[in-house]
Structure formats: C-alpha cells, structure tokens
Amino acid sequence: MSLLVVGSVAFDSVETPFGQVEEAIGGSAMFFSTSASYFTDVQLVAVVGEDFPQEEIDFLGSRDVDCQGLHRKEGETFRWKGKYGFDLNEAITLDTQLNVFGDFHPDLPEDYRNAEAVFLANIDPDLQLEVLEQVKDPKFVAADTMNFWIDGKRDSLELLLSRVDMAIINESEARKLADEANMVKAAQAIQAMGPRHVVIKRGEYGALCFADDEISFAPAYPLESVFDPTGAGDTFAGGLLGYLSRHGQYRPRDLRQATVVGCVMASFCVEDFSLEALRELDHGQIEQRFEKFQRLVNFEPLELLED
Amino acid sequence: MSLLVVGSVAFDSVETPFGQVEEAIGGSAMFFSTSASYFTDVQLVAVVGEDFPQEEIDFLGSRDVDCQGLHRKEGETFRWKGKYGFDLNEAITLDTQLNVFGDFHPDLPEDYRNAEAVFLANIDPDLQLEVLEQVKDPKFVAADTMNFWIDGKRDSLELLLSRVDMAIINESEARKLADEANMVKAAQAIQAMGPRHVVIKRGEYGALCFADDEISFAPAYPLESVFDPTGAGDTFAGGLLGYLSRHGQYRPRDLRQATVVGCVMASFCVEDFSLEALRELDHGQIEQRFEKFQRLVNFEPLELLED
Secondary structure (H helix, E strand, O other), rough: EEEEOOOOOEEEEEEEEEEEEHHHHHHHHHHHHHHOOOOEEEEEOOOEOOOOOOOHHHHHOOOOEEEEEEEEOOOOOEEEEEOOOOOOOOEEEEEEEOOHOOOOOOOOOHHOOOOOOOEEEEHHHHHHHHHHHHOOOOOOEEEOOHHHHHOOOOHHHHHHHHOOOOEEEEEEHHHHHHHHOOHHHHHHHHHHOOOOOOEEEEEHOEEEEEEOOOEEEEEOOOOOOOOOOOOHHHHHHHHHHHHHHHHHOOOOHHHHHHHHHHHHHHHHHHHHHOHHHHHHOOOOHHHHHHHHHHHHHHOOOOOOOOO | OOEEOOOOOOEEEEEEEOOOEOOOOOOOOHHHHHOOOOOOOEEEEEOOOOOOOOHHHHHHOOEEEEEEEEEEEEEEEEEEEEEEOOOOOOOEEEEOHHHHHOOOOOOOHHHHHHEEEEEEEOOOOHHHEEEEEEOOOOEEEEOOOOOHHHHHHHHHHHHHHOOEEEEEHHHHHHHHHHHHOHHHHHHHHHHOOOEEEEEEEEEOOOOOEEEOOOOEEEOOOOOOOOOOOOOOOHHHHHHHHHHHHHHHHOOHHHHHHHHHHEEEEEEEHHHHOOOHHHHHOHHHHHHHHHHHHHOOOOOOOOOOOOO
C-alpha cells in the first residue's frame, strides 16, 4: 500500500482560451501525488528551489504525502510556460527553465526503497533507471515518457521499458515510439518492448488500456467547464496507480477499473487552473463522478436474432 | 418501419496508407442504405449516371432496399477522389465531379412520402428542405451536413435544423456550426437551433450522443485492421437510424443504444475498401461485435467510502 513517484515539482505559467495563470503550482509529481493521495500512501521524490512555498509542501503533508524525498536545493524551482489553443489536447511549450531540476539525481530515502508500486513520471529515462536501481522489489512499476526522450534517448528508454510493467503514454507518443499509426498495433509493439500493459492517453477522448491481451476503454467525461488541461495526464496516472496501490492487485480487471478512476481524477483536474480542483475532493465526489462515467457508457445487450 | 434516405451514390477513388482503390462504389446514400438494411426497410432517393453498374442496384435489391427512387440519368455518376494520411480521421479531397448530381432535385415516389423516419445525408440544405416538403408526417428526421454548407448556405442550413429531430455531424463541423470549442456547449448551441438531439461523430474516437439533456458515449472499437474510413460516417448513421426505425421508438434510451449500433456498423465498414465489409454481414456477427463494444467499456461500481 505504498506508491512511490519520481518526477517534477514546478511553477507553471499557462494560457488557455479561458484565461491565464502565472507561476501556479505544477509538475508531474505534484499532480500525480495529489491525485493518488485520495487512494493510497504516496512517497514523493523530487527537487525544488529556495523559492518554492513551504505551504505547498504542507499541503502535500495534509494529504499524507510523504515528502522526505522532496529535496530543497539552492537556486530556483523548475519553470514551464505553455499555451493551449482551442485544441486542448496539445500544449505549445513557450519556455522551459530547468533550474534546480537540471542536475537532479533521485536519491531515495531508505524507507522508500520497499515501495510496492512505483510511478516514473516523464523525466530523463536514465534518471528513471536510477530509481529502479534503488527500489528493492516493487510489485508494479509504471513509466511515462515523451517525444523528447523517444528521439534523444532511445536506447535508455528501451532499456527502461524492458524493466517496467506498464507504459502510460500519450497517443502521439505511442505512435512515434512504435512507428505505427494503428493504435492496436502500436500498443502491441510497445508491449513487445517489455511492458505487459500499455495505457494510451487520448486527452479529451479518454484512455485505452491494453492489459495483457485485454482491451478496455475509459472515456473522458464531456465537461462544460474544461479550463486547463495542464497536469491532466499525471492526475490520470495518479488516479490509476493510486487505485491499484489501494487494492494491491494488478490483474487486467483491476487495470480496467483503475483506468476509469484515472479518467475520473483527470476530469476534476481540467476544471480549474493548476491543482485547484484537486485540493479538496472527497470520496463521495469521486464516486459520484465515477457513476456519471458509468452512465455515459451504459448500454443494453443487443438482440437482433430473436426478432 | 420504413426509413427514407436521400443522398449521393458515387464512384470513390481512395488512397489510404494501406492501399488504394479506383472508382469503387460509394456515396453517402449507398453506405447508409446498406448499413440500415440490416435493421429495417430502406427507401433510397439518389441519382446515378448511365455508367453505374446494374449489379450494384441489384445488390441493394438483394438487401431489400427499395430503389424506386434511384433515378438513372444521362451522363456520368458523381465521382469523388480522396486521400487519407496516417490520421484516418480527416480525408483530403483531391477531386469532385458532380456529373448527374449537379442538377439533382429529389423527387419522392408516392409511397415514400409516408416514411416513418428520414435521413437527409450531407447534400445542399436546400435539397434537404425539398425532401422535407415532400414527406407527410415522419416520426423522426435526422440530417447530416458539412463545412461547405455551414460556410456557404448558413440560412438554409439553419432553416433545415429548425425542422429536424437530430443533427448527426462531425466534431469539427459541430465546433464550426456552433462557433464553440467546448463540445458540450457546442452541442447545446446546436440543440438551440432546433434539433432536440445531436450526435457528434469523432472518427476513431467514437461518438457522443446528446439526447435531450442526456449524454452518452459510444466508443469506436480499436481495430488492428483499419483500412479505409470512407463511408464510416454514413454507415454509422445507417446503423443508428436503422436500429431506431426497427424499434419505432425514439426516446433518449433508444438513441443511446442506437449510437452504439452505429459505431458497430462503422467498425465493419473501415475494415475494407468501399462497401466490401458491409455486403455480407449477418445478425450474429453484428451482435458479437456489439458484445465486444460492451466488454470494452464494462466496469464495476467504485466503492471508496466503505473502505
């Protein structure tokens, strides 16, 4: 019942058609931890600079996220600046300042090394491999990645993939990684690289889960109030792995369910800037949203032969 | 239990990443009729030239499609030439030759005028209105349209929309028609123009059905063998309206079910060029594919509070 995440904690400046925000709290590990904290005990590994507000670390503490592995270093926190057009599925990066993240090497506190489940958020695959060398015997490891590493660190990425149970990636990245346009064939090609399970994130179109040879689909809930998709992918992964870690089972049927939980959490995330919509959820709200998802795709058996 | 369709019958020349085909049988009314014929009695209104093969009209006859309204005129049949890249959701039109379709005016045979349900495929909204003036008292009318008419015949299109029960359109067209990026708001804006129900086609991402104020979602089945998406939208509409016409009920719960049937039929369509995969289906195959769709989105209730 412990879930380790390694990734970024950042300041995000984001512009969407609905508004803009400067230096809001963000980063893959921040979204992931917050989302997963509704389901399980999270251990966070990341680095921030001197400018990162203590109250945000206190917020994580209030959600029972273990922040022993969140190091504060001299210098400034990682910053990302991006923009979305009406196609909210694709961010345009305007600026990236690595700052203290530039020479980050994950160093796991001793009691993180027994983590049962691990999420390697989208960072340099060499760093993701460093994490795997420090954990002892995790039951389940999932990793995210992006085009930048698929192009620039292919060998490390392939080594990483050979050692994880699940890849959680965007649709366009899956196509690029597998060099295959058809999504079923792309997922199979990625499975052949190592991970038994592949989850494809499709933004406002939901997510496909290839768990062994079983396919399932979780829709994204059609919302009137989509505001800012930043962090939705990591919030999704947080819900997915948080749910799995809570139950400690990783069968295809659990993955199927977990993928929907991921979409549920992502549907909250996009309703406001930054982490705002994720800060004060309760289980009742999460269950209610889950029921909405069920109603969305609830249909009766088809009977034609009897007619 | 009779379903009238007015649209095009054509020769399609199509190139996809998986192959190409010259002058294959196509056109909105052709795909629609074939698809709907698995569920109900179809009455077809369209025009072909002297070059259109009698055996294809015989094929429709063999599927019990009423072809009284399929006129043969001097000249050549409508031709469309298009190309798909790896993004199979978007066709690039290379050439359109209207030929006999250029001065087409739908003229309904007398016994078509009592049709219970009507599908106005994507043609000039003025022609769609001409059809509505000829039918007596249909229980349910659905219409498709495209960017070309949204830009060029806005007034006629709005008049049409004020007279139909359902709009069935592509996602990008819905955004354009409503001038609204958010899909929930776009659908509501289109409902405000007249149709109580709006179905949004999202290509390989499935379809959203806004039936009165109920939303449902039918996924597209992830296929290894997507070959040619030409006609998938009309095949979808054929399954959807064919199913509704078969049962003669048009409540939100029927529309929800019908949207999935549409996706099932479209999933067959894309597996081969032209109509090929639709020619010899049976109810058993359709039911089996429907069950696959159900399994795709079948998940258990979420229980967090009890833990």
